[in-house]
Amino acid sequence: MTTPLICPSILASDFAKLGEEVRAITEAGADWVHIDVMDGHFVPNITIGPDVVKALRPHSHLPFDVHLMIAPVDPYLEAFRAAGADIMSVHPESGAHLHRTLRQIRTLGAKAGVVLNPATPIEGLEWIMDDLDLILVMSVNPGFGGQSFIDDQLRKIETIRVKLDRVGHPAILQVDGGVNDKNYHKCIAAGATAMVAGTAVFKGGPSMYASNIKTLKGL
Template identity: 50%
Template sequence: MVGGPSILAADFANLAEDVRRARDGGAGFVHFDAMDNHYVPNLSIGPLVAASLVPRTDLPVDVHLMVDNPDNLIPMFLDAGVASISVHPEAVTHLHRVLGMIRAGGAEAGVALNPTTPPETLEWALPYLDYVLLLSVNPGFGGQTFIPETTEKIRRLREMTDLPIAVDGGINAQTAPLVVEAGARALVAGSAVYKGDPATEMRKIIESGRRAAEG
């Protein structure tokens, strides 16, 4: 079980330092949310910020593309040196081709599922995936409340595949055990990490999830 900070909640004026502080709390990756104000009602950061961050951290940078036509941005994120990229099936026309593009560029390929997008959507994409990202809030904004039905969705997906399942949205020390017990292997936390000292808060979430994983 691994945890990582969502930098959407970080201080962008001190981004590398905020990532370092979460790493000190045991973070195993960095989650990077790119939004276009079309697929989701918010605008965030893009490939140039990723290219600046990658050389400033030894953690793998995981990119979540909440954008229409992600094909246009994927090459630039690959050039930035990110480790993994996930896309939403609703936002692409040819998912097979997009996943192949990500893998051919040397990154791991993932699909992100919105709260009401059924796991069965992925049935024919599973051979081309390296992981699945389940959103336990509606995409676009940080600080939302965890949607409890996510745990059943994790169990359903776990019945379909052994791929690593990451969960993002409303993850904190209280909800982490719920998703880990259901089968999640990676926890993405933003507001809960950066509400206080990132090292302390990151450690709390990771330890809470690991205790659940150990039974």
């Protein structure tokens, strides 16, 4: 079984100690820092903006994996890139011209990802593959942490993996939502190569982060 990239979502961290939490998961062996940006419009929650990302940037050398759950998304790409985002993932529903958005992300020097909600079809991927570095499959409906994994999304992961392998595409296939030590192996078996985990990493406090990450890696 392939060892996945583990991308702890700071949505599940202690917001009163964000800098400390980012340092702690970095030292614990995380691969990326996953940052959920929500606007209270595209999804029913409000989290953080570019200024917080900028404030966190000095606390870790890891790639900042920024999931933009905002609409419209295009006006904010430059600000998040300037704040320190290394990867920016967007939803097809968050703007009128997905191809243009992905091109803009790459022009800014970041890696570009597309996010598929549970009900978002995969057919549109065929026309944007040349502009993708990452495909994120949501295994919950976005907006809140702590939700239960939607098993139907395993078939979506499998289908996308077949498409990627058929053409030899190197895109990272990421899963986000309800990931824990009970279902991560199913995601990896289905073809995922990166796992976003919130509660599964941050449970138990900083002394447990390294152990939690090792468990998710299957070590």
